[in-house]
Amino acid sequence: MRIAITRLENKAAGDRALCARYGHDCYTVSPLRSRLNEDRIAAFVDAVNRDAFDCLFFTSALPAAIIAPKLKRHPRSIAIGPKTAETLQQHGIEAETLPSYYSRDFVPYLGAWLAGRTVGIPRADVPNDALMEGIRAAGGTPCEVRVYALEPTGSRLALDDADAILFTSAMSYREANWQPEPGLLLMAIGEITADAMREGGDPPAVVGDGSLSGTLEILNKQCVSPQT
Template sequence: MPKTGRVYLVGAGPGDPSLVTLKAKWLIEQADVILYDHLIPASILEWSKNEAQCISVGKQKGAHIATQSQINDLLISHAKVGHIVLRLKGGDPLVFGRAGEEMQVLSDHGIPFEIVPGITSAFAVPAYGGIPITHRHLSRSVALVTGTLDTQLPPSAQSLPSADTLIFLMAVTHLSEIVDHLLSMDRFGPDTPASLIYRGASSQQRQVTGTLASITQQRDDEQISHPSLLVVGKVVGLSKQFQWTQHSPLFGQRIILLRSPGQVQPWISTLSLLGAEVLNYPLLGYEPMKLDAERCLAQIKTATHVIISSRNGVQFLVQALQDQLGSDLRILAGKQLSVVGPKTAEALSQYGIKASLIPSDYSSKGLIDALPSDLGNDEIFIVGSTASPDTLTKGLKAQGATVHHVPFYRPVKRVLKQALDIQENDRVVLTSGELAQTFFEQCPDLPKIKAICFGESSVGIVKKNQQNPVILEAASLDALCTCLMGRNL
């Protein structure tokens, strides 16, 4: 009989991947089965292991993929065969997340479970709207209320808690009834401040702030829809003064990265700290090529100059020297060693090797321009990939060099856990032609996006797909940040 597994009821936060807790991320990486809700950002499923099953059980207004009973059955059946099961919910699992019902079912079946709290939208969304839900002089109590009314009872018969600040989740549909109920209470009047926030703590955040007398009309005028949260109380009056997101230069921008997990974290950290919502979909993986060992070794030994075109090149060169060529990096001793950019130089430095040349323009053309115009006496060995453009090889041959371009690795397309979630005006960062081609193959019916290209190799592909490219001045994270903060996309 198989050992019973374990179920984790996990909160994924209000929607921005940077607000997912560390423990939630660790569990996503380890889970065998992930049952996820509608508002979970698709990109965080890419943290899961390749063999993990990711099953959408999302609920949204008017459309349930799975009933609660079906979700309970899935939790039980997968746990009973020994799986680590992750029930991934938006916000916090115990705040209007029906985790209490799931805990009861698991307990009844003797299945061990654990709760992993998340940042609830009830707290995060007001914070992103500049509303402190408690304040020493204005609000000494706060209450969370579901905006979904019991249809069997009239609104006037449904009690509301007594608190200085009330936060209504899922508040849009019954907003007028909620307002009428509040106005029937002695504690609230038409001038009581109220704020309705759509998709708070995300790049799509929209907020209308007024009073109980005006908020319903403001919802209609601004077409505020689901999912939205209503905050009522004196603290809402501080919102205009405390709009801190206005000082985050990239707040409101949604940036799509397509980089491999091992290379993307500095990008996510930098862009998130500038206020952006960052999603990463690693479309490509890489695998080593089978080399002609004797020929490859001979070419490296006779080369006067070795060029490594990427950080991946460093990794696969070291691996090939050890696994296929029976050598190591000492074979590069005495040779001029050039790289296309500082990140490749940094990867080399981890092995105690310093690059001889890093061009100021981090591109193949920049490297060609940085080398002598007459290379007639040079034999150059390039560590590349099967997808490397021939710009470097042609340019060096034009300057008289003998060139051996050897692909040490090749890109392979990854199967994503869920289709890419691309929205209009997303900033999509394309660092290579191969990546651009793969992206457009996976997203044939795109809305208008902002395609940001690292170099010329992806520009033609972007134009072919009826999108307008923006070409960075340099192929670097700094140049990307400068471009995004310029707001000239």
Template sequence: MFDPEFPLTGETIVFTGSNQPEEAVELVEKFGGKTLYYPLIETSVRQSQLPDFERYDWLIFTSGNSAEAFCQLHLATHAKIAAVGEKTAEVLEQHGYQVSFMPSVYSADVFVKEFPAVAGEANCLFIKGSLARNTIASMPMKVDEWIIYETTFKIENAEKLKALDGVTVIFASPSAVSAYREAGGDWSGIRVAAIGHVTENAIRQEGGTVDFIPEKYTYTEIINEIVKGSF
């Protein structure tokens, strides 16, 4: 019998990002569900020469991974900071950096539409992972790119994931989708959740159907969307 206090009873939610979102895991458990964690990508900080940060007016971060890697360097900078997403901003602010701009929707596609009006002709440095798309660099301003970490696929976890049935799988990046497909994963027997319309588009381009996507691109909001679908 369905229990509205525990709407995820009997449901299993699979997280696939490079870091397990503890708050979202706790929320699933609060609603009576179970969780699995099969990260489909892993990151490692690249050992490379540091850019001359004094040249830049803005530093741009589009992921928590790039923010965490940057914070490990303990650098002082006069540049303003732009971040895509609450978690990305949270990482930076926890390490003493002030975030001066975030887009109205946590997506690089929206960022490139809104940021030029704020930054003008500023010199910008996009701090990114090796598989990041080139959306940010498409802006009509000076944008240099610095790869701060490498992204690799965890195919062994993708193999485990493709063997599951009757679960809801959360994809948070196109890279995770690529890893799943490279391992031969298809979309049968699972419900699919996407964080962000870029990830949603990657799933659709690979022949999948997205069952859940939140208006606000966070893990907690995707869990709330899954809960709504249970009623």
């Protein structure tokens, strides 16, 4: 099966090799692009290097790739999922990975440890009020720094050669310029993305666990025999 995967431009490292392990091929389609805020990145890195945080929470691989190479030190670090953890590890940061790959699991995962501690969160310019309120309710202090913005590319997604499309975030679905085609298998990387697709009238046939590897495993078990 040939899968179109929504990724930021130039941010699909490892996707094709991983898909091949599950008997599939893939290529990138980009409904979104990132615009870095260099001043905020520099200020956040300086704060980390000054020991301003007790913990860092990386909510996707992009902020990990932006921030990690610039750090001279790091406190306890949490990755939202395996791709983010792998990115951090490439820069010498051994991060803990949430047991399931959603921001809502951050507070339950750390629990009472959060009390009295400050959490640095470099992320996209997309609000997550529930995460901030959860950290405060646990006695912690969140410091969210929006180090990049996500902007629609406006480009029509090239799906002529695709057997399936995998949306990797709710925003990538909502901002995509695409047309569902007969026979195109719709996939969501996790439940939040799936909910957005259902609300938009495009219910996914396959819903993953929040990771690419987990989604491919579910695809193979649920729907099709992989084509090589």
